Amino acid sequence: MKRFAIAGGFVVAVAVLALAPLCLGAYGLGLLIGLAGYVTLATAWALFSGPTGYISLATVAFVGIGAYCVAALSEVLPYPLVLLIAAAIGLAVALIVGLSTLRLSGVYFVIFTFGLAELIRQLVTFYEINVTGTLGRYIFLGITPEQIYWQLLALGVITLLLTWWIGRSRIGLALKVIGDDEVVASHVGIDIARTKLALFAVSAVIMTLVGAIQAPRWTYVEPAIVFNPTVSFLVLIMALLGGAARLWGPLLGAVPLFMLFEWLSANFPNHYSILLGLLFILIVFALPKGVLSFVEDNWMKRRGPRAADRSEARS
């Protein structure tokens, strides 16, 4: 019964969100596009980083690759083909990066992924200055904000369904085992390198597509904009706030934080970064396992220790 209720609620929510642009103004639609983008990014981030505990700051590298593919190719190729090419390039970069870095763990992985995003930004800048001779590019595509929104919504729904499916599959269990203890994982027969690589690649392709789909809305792209590392940090903090190990965690973190960032950047444009940093520190200290875990633990405690045990065993 409970499962049907959740599935029903999900379908209704998606339908309402799909119809929302019809009764919202341009500003409301803009907000929804930002929300859909960040929810999708945070969920895709958590798809890999949640169970494994590998904290990636490469999010914006893939978002930027997607945006740049659209900027560079949309004048010569049809749009759906551009999306496919963007996804393929995102996949290729993820595989190359994954093969060379997933052996790293802990803070080394974090630093590497951060460096990767910067490296790709510098490479694109170098190429644009020395080969094409222009740093920025304009994107003129006849794609309406509504179409961008619906594409993002569809991608977001697919990402959530994929996360749900993976969470119940063998590969989801493999990721959890890897996150708990890689030595045990390899000794029960899990191919650690392949599992991590596969999930990293899936997550990267989704991020690339988010960048590609949103690009037409930006009209003008240049490396400093589309490879802005703040995006990686925002996605990370959103997923952590909600709880990266839960299906709905990233969504619950992304929605309030996105609204807060919008408000902060509109009202405190000069102190935005400071406030963001403080908030980041606060979240990591106060809610290391995310809001969902926090609420669940405390809610269960009030209902008695036995209930808490059962919920922990299930999670």
Next chain:
Amino acid sequence: MTTLLDISALTRRFGGLVAVNGVSFEVARGEVVGLLGPNGSGKTTVLNMISGSLKPSGGDIRLNGEKLSGLPAHRIARKGVARTFQLVRILPSLSVAENIVAALAFRSAPLWGAEVHAAADDLLVIVGLGGRGNERAENLTYIDQKRMELARALAAAPQLLLLDEWLAGLNPTELRVGIELIASLRDSGITIVLVEHVMEAVRALCGRCIVMTAGSKIADGPTADVLRDPEVIRAYLGASHA
């Protein structure tokens, strides 16, 4: 009896230190072999090389004639080599049953769906944790974590089971229960290599013992003979006791 495990001239160097130096031995199918020796003699290094945690610097490890040395740990695990760890390793965020499911789902004949939970419950009954599958693994007591780790090793349906001081740190009652548990595995036909310091357990379980000191094999034979061997006593207790 047919040979299951065949180790020849196995060597492992850590920089200038030779932790295992040209060790050779065979283990027949169904045999329980004790691997003894003082701390630092290279026993665990041998187990780590068999299970693939460490790559040998030289020599050969074969299971049923098939070469294991050089393969990654997960490939060796899928060939039917399971192990427990000197310091018990659990998957703390998973339930007890899920700890077992993790091994059932990735062995060479993987289980998934409804049957995997039934199989996990059966294994938990075997190690004495029946009905406790829903508890969180990190909440178990030390002995129960060890039981769970053993169940996880058994879940791989191993041809060869490697136990690294599985009985260490147990109180006398737990020790008796633990010895009985391993004896029942032996009687069911599993081939076991165990590293152990608890002599009571070695005498009760192992038909044969191999003794190492400083990386080399110094004795190999029936347990009673090996434990009487003056060289073995000297290695363990010092020359004055021999």
